[in-house]
Amino acid sequence: MRAYLPAYEMETPRDLEAALGRMAxxxxxxxxxxxxTDLMVLLEAGKLPHQKFxxxxxxxxxxxxxxxxxxxxxxxxxxxxxxxxxKTLLREFPLLCRAAAETGSVATQNRGTLGGNIxxxxxxxxxxxxxxxxDAEIEIxxxxxxxxxxxxxxxxxxxxxxxxxxxxxxxxxxxxTHAQWKQYFRKVGTRRAQAISxxxxxxxxxxxxxxxxxxxxxxxxxxxxxxxxVRVEELLRGQRxxxxxxxAAQDALNAEIAPIDDMRSTAPYRRNVARNLLAEFLEVLAx
Amino acid sequence: MPExxxxxxxxxxxxxxxxxxxxxxxxxxxxxxxxxxKLTGTKEGCGEGECGACSIEMDGALVNSCLVPALQAQxxxxxxxxxxxxxxxxxxxxxxxxxxxxxQCGICTPGMILAAANLLARYPQPxxxxxxxxxxxxxxxxxxYMKIFESVVAAVRRAETRA
Ligand SMILES: Cc1cc2nc3c(=O)[nH]c(=O)nc-3n(C[C@H](O)[C@H](O)[C@H](O)COP(=O)(O)OP(=O)(O)OC[C@H]3O[C@@H](n4cnc5c(N)ncnc54)[C@H](O)[C@@H]3O)c2cc1C
Ligand code: FES
Ligand code: FES
Numbered sequence: 001m002r003a004y005l006p007a008y009e010m011e012t013p014r015d016l017e018a019a020l021g022r023m024a025x026x027x028x029x030x031x032x033x034x035x036x037t038d039l040m041v042l043l044e045a046g047k048l049p050h051q052k053f054x055x056x057x058x059x060x061x062x063x064x065x066x067x068x069x070x071x072x073x074x075x076x077x078x079x080x081x082x083x084x085x086x087k088t089l090l091r092e093f094p095l096l097c098r099a100a101a102e103t104g105s106v107a108t109q110n111r112g113t114l115g116g117n118i119x120x121x122x123x124x125x126x127x128x129x130x131x132x133x134x135d136a137e138i139e140i141x142x143x144x145x146x147x148x149x150x151x152x153x154x155x156x157x158x159x160x161x162x163x164x165x166x167x168x169x170x171x172x173x174x175x176x177t178h179a180q181w182k183q184y185f186r187k188v189g190t191r192r193a194q195a196i197s198x199x200x201x202x203x204x205x206x207x208x209x210x211x212x213x214x215x216x217x218x219x220x221x222x223x224x225x226x227x228x229x230v231r232v233e234e235l236l237r238g239q240r241x242x243x244x245x246x247x248a249a250q251d252a253l254n255a256e257i258a259p260i261d262d263m264r265s266t267a268p269y270r271r272n273v274a275r276n277l278l279a280e281f282l283e284v285l286a287x
Numbered sequence: 288m289p290e291x292x293x294x295x296x297x298x299x300x301x302x303x304x305x306x307x308x309x310x311x312x313x314x315x316x317x318x319x320x321x322x323x324x325k326l327t328g329t330k331e332g333c334g335e336g337e338c339g340a341c342s343i344e345m346d347g348a349l350v351n352s353c354l355v356p357a358l359q360a361q362x363x364x365x366x367x368x369x370x371x372x373x374x375x376x377x378x379x380x381x382x383x384x385x386x387x388x389x390x391q392c393g394i395c396t397p398g399m400i401l402a403a404a405n406l407l408a409r410y411p412q413p414x415x416x417x418x419x420x421x422x423x424x425x426x427x428x429x430x431x432y433m434k435i436f437e438s439v440v441a442a443v444r445r446a447e448t449r450a
Binding site for chain 1: 423
């Protein structure tokens with residue numbers, strides 16, 4: 001059933017300070033509204049319990065991109081379209097660009113934001129695996145100040161995250177150390193455009209003299225939160241990416257993931273595909 | 288349920304002219320366009336961002352109007368299918384859809400044409416992959432897509448021969 005519109009309030013704060021002030025004055029009551037590509041779907045389905053929203057779409061403090069020698073920092077309102085148009089991101093962060101290109105279609109990419117994707121906290125979201133591979137940190141702001149947290153530990157359990165009432169995600173910062181790494185991304189869905197992932201894999205590794213010197217791997221839709229596959233990474237460090245290590249790595253991955261059956265796929269299918277994607281990743285590293 | 292939100296007044300530019308309407312802040316721009324501004328060319332298919340029947344341009348970007356709350360239309364420039372023809376002359380994409388049978392029942396057509404026009408504004412000479420990508424958010428239950436694809440290719444060719 002559709003939502004009863006008069007029950008939903010929305011205001012446009014004049015700047016970030018005003019937005020945070022509003023959120024602090026009634027903790028938990030006001031919730032940010034960015035591109036609306038998750039929130040409006042809930043509203044239309046009559047499943048949006050929250051009723052007071054702050055329109056953050058025009059907040060300049062949450063937009064834009066900065067490049068320093070160590071980091072690329074993106075505003076939380078960065079859209080998927082903006083990600084794909086950025087030269088530095090295309091050159092150094094191809095996994096994020098691939099994830100953006102495979103998220104919805106043009107219209108969704110024009111409105112959907114990275115901050116919204118993170119805060120929506122879906123284990124099937126497609127940019128989080130790339131963000132984990134790049135060791136992203138996110139800046140969380142409130143009327144009381146600002147803190148940076150490692151994104152890999154941001155989601156704590158299904159739909160739960162390290163974000164409190166009165167807090168907003170302001171920026172996302174990526175380490176620029178992965179540009180020379182070999183990188184691999186694959187989203188498996190029902191069709192290429194529009195479909196929500198059945199499973200999504202992002203991996204990158206620094207290969208030196210035929211050995212995996214360092215590696216980062218993350219997957220979507222295989223656990224209650226987007227998963228950083230630390231045990232697989234540990235097992236792979238120092239190894240040659242070949243058939244010798246494949247079985248052990250696949251077993252480690254199988255032990256690390258906890259996929260479920262849902263409307264999009266089944267747990268056994270997801271386990272199988274996860275194993276296959278890991279094999280493909282190792283082939284890329286060997287090649 | 289308690290009634291809390293008040294209707295707000297939103298001012299924007301629609302198809303080149305000043306427009307102003309009253310709506311609840313979370314009302315869908317799709318409904319406002321159709322019911323307040325009487326621009327019924329914009330269609331509703333799914334109401335959840337999947338089908339593209341409600342596609343419009345906001346500040347030059349293609350968006351699904353079923354997912355835009357009225358409040359966020361404040362101060363924007365909007366183009367709907369009604370704003371595509373200039374005077375009596377159809378947009379190249381509209382003409383191509385007519386000539387090449389790109390429309391059957393017509394429900395997907397306004398969104399499809401806006402998506403194609405928006406694509407051509409970004410890539411005047413799109414390759415096949417870019418055309419498919421540009422239209423991938425627009426579903427059609429009638430044509431089987433080939434005639435739509437051919438219409439867009441024809442519109443590109445017509446623009447090329449003119450240039
Ligand atoms: C047709 C369609 C296809 C889609 N396909 C995909 C897909 O392939 N992959 C995928 O991952 N997602 C997909 N999505 C989901 C959605 O587009 C993304 O999750 C998007 O990134 C959400 O961003 P938004 O700005 O629209 O969020 P909103 O809907 O505005 O907000 C989502 C949530 O995040 C919160 N929020 C937003 N910004 C902030 C912030 N700065 N700080 C704190 N909280 C914030 C909001 O309060 C809300 O809870 C799709 C959606 C649609 C409609
Ligand atoms: S009605 Fe808006 S996308 Fe289908
Ligand atoms: S012409 Fe009928 S849906 Fe496309």
